[in-house]
Amino acid sequence: MTQKLDTKAVALALGIMWSLGVFFMSITAIVTQSYLHNIVDFLSTVYLGYSLSFSGIVTGMVWGFFDAAIGGLVFAWLYNKLAK
Numbered sequence: 001m002t003q004k005l006d007t008k009a010v011a012l013a014l015g016i017m018w019s020l021g022v023f024f025m026s027i028t029a030i031v032t033q034s035y036l037h038n039i040v041d042f043l044s045t046v047y048l049g050y051s052l053s054f055s056g057i058v059t060g061m062v063w064g065f066f067d068a069a070i071g072g073l074v075f076a077w078l079y080n081k082l083a084k
Contacts, residue, residue: 002083010076015069022050022064026057 022043029036030052043060044050047067050060 004080004083005076007073007076007080011069011073014072014075015065018068019061019065022060023057026052026060 025036025039028034029040040050040052044056047060047063050056050063
């Protein structure tokens with residue numbers, strides 16, 4: 001008997017984690033002038049409106065939440081289908 005994943009819980013968990021990851025990465029890139037600017041530049045090409053400003057960070061967090069939540073939903077759904 002295999003355990004099933006709760007698709008909504010996985011989607012929410014991954015969405016929240018990645019959204020917070022985008023937030024902390026952005027704050028770190030602002031505070032330290034490090035290589036994280038390269039990652040921010042890359043993410044700004046994927047997440048429209050994302051930049052190192054208050055509104056840009058919030059926009060990036062929203063994009064990141066939905067990006068990871070959809071990925072987590074698909075992952076959990078596929079796992080449940082293959083675990084049967």
